[in-house]
Amino acid sequence: MTTHARLLTIFFLALPLGAGAQPAAPVAPPLPAGPATAGLLQTLFALIVVLALLGALAWFLKRYGPKAMGGSANLRVVGSLSLGGRERLLVVEVGKQWIVVGASPGRVNALATMPKQEDMDADADAGDAHAVLAPHAQPASSFADWLKQTIDKRK
Known part of the structure; x- marks a missing residue:
């Protein structure tokens, strides 16, 4: 064996098994569980409060908010008749006249008008x-x- 081969053999035998890896960083001690748990509970409580406020606001607006009746005081359905699965014939009172309306899923047609x-x-x-x-x-x-x-x- 040559000198060069001997030196390589000694070098590789002298190396520890984990020599290619970097030295391990010091491990930090674990943080106490109190502050992290308190932060999580505080965030969860804030979320519950916000959702409760949204629910209360929705209930309040539904109960006391503006009504959707707008200008429908002069409009009412006098009668209706089902003509098939999804077709209907309606008599709608608008002011002083009745309008006969044919309604289907895609269309609404005024068929006739007559006095109230x-x-x-x-x-x-x-x-x-x-x-x-x-x-x-x-x-x-x-x-x-x-x-x-x-x-x-x-x-």
């Missing part, structure tokens, strides 16, 4: 259902005729 029928409101207040239906048999059939004519015109 005052005597129907008086009969309905009396509570006699037969009195409400019997006097209005003729206007109902005329509406049926009108509806039939309108459908025929569209075809």
Whole structure:
């Protein structure tokens, strides 16, 4: 063996196994658990307080906030009839007239307008259902005729 090979052998045998690694940094002692736990509890408490304030504000606005009725005092649904799964026929009172409206999921169409029928409101207040239906048999059939004519015109 040459001198050079001997020196390399001695060098590698003399090295400790972890010689390629850097020396370990001193380990800091663990911090006491009190301040970290207190900070976490304080943050959690603040979150709960903020969520409670949001809930209380939402309840207050729902209970005492502005009403969504805007200008709907002159608007009411007089009656409705289901025509199928999602189609409806509505009679809507607007001011002094009734509007017959066809409503489907994608569209709302005004089909007809007619003057408000005052005597129907008086009969309905009396509570006699037969009195409400019997006097209005003729206007109902005329509406049926009108509806039939309108459908025929569209075809």
